Amino acid sequence: MFRRPLLALPLLGLLPRRAAAATEPDPRVIALRLPDQIPWGPVTQAGNQQAVLVGDPARPGFYAVMVRWLPGHMSRPHFHPHDRFITVLSGTWWMGSGQRFDPDSTVPAPAGSFVTHYAKGIHYDGAKEAAAVLLITGEGPGTATPAELP
Numbered sequence: 719m720f721r722r723p724l725l726a727l728p729l730l731g732l733l734p735r736r737a738a739a740a741t742e743p744d745p746r747v748i749a750l751r752l753p754d755q756i757p758w759g760p761v762t763q764a765g766n767q768q769a770v771l772v773g774d775p776a777r778p779g780f781y782a783v784m785v786r787w788l789p790g791h792m793s794r795p796h797f798h799p800h801d802r803f804i805t806v807l808s809g810t811w812w813m814g815s816g817q818r819f820d821p822d823s824t825v826p827a828p829a830g831s832f833v834t835h836y837a838k839g840i841h842y843d844g845a846k847e848a849a850a851v852l853l854i855t856g857e858g859p860g861t862a863t864p865a866e867l868p
Contacts, residue, residue, distance in 0.1 A: 725816040756784065765791020765844065775860035782855045787811065792844030794819055795866040797837075802856040804833040809850030817867040821846075840865045 728820070735824075743750060751771075758769045763790045773781035784807070795817050812824035813833065817840055827833055836839060843849075854860075 726811050741763050761788065764793055773858065774856050777858050779858050781858050781860060782828045782853065785852045785854055786820045787845035789845050789848055792821055793842050794860040794864065795840050795842045798835060798860060798862055800837050800857045802835040802854055802860065805853045806831040807851045807853055809845060811843060811850040811852060813841060814844050815841045819866055819867055
């Protein structure tokens, strides 16, 4: 009684399968930008690049940006007016806190790390030996105010 269904199972693999055809998602439902379509800006004097994904970090409201820190570049001590939420997408991002710039005291945040910069908390950060790419979200304006002691 149970043998016939078991004998038929291997034959199921011989049946023709309908190929799944890939179709573009409806742009009214999904907005997709592949890596080569991300709008990276120019390299700044601080040694990073920014790609604005959502919103405008210079204006009030939610924003999401990707930041690529180039090797050997770090920001100087500064703070932001609002909390910022950072996910390290690739590389290692190095962070320190306080008004005295001391890159040797920074701690690593490897890819996959999640970091919160609290509003008005003085910090500095960047990349050391290798580039680091971050996803930063927050409420704008996302300005940076210098806060380094001489």
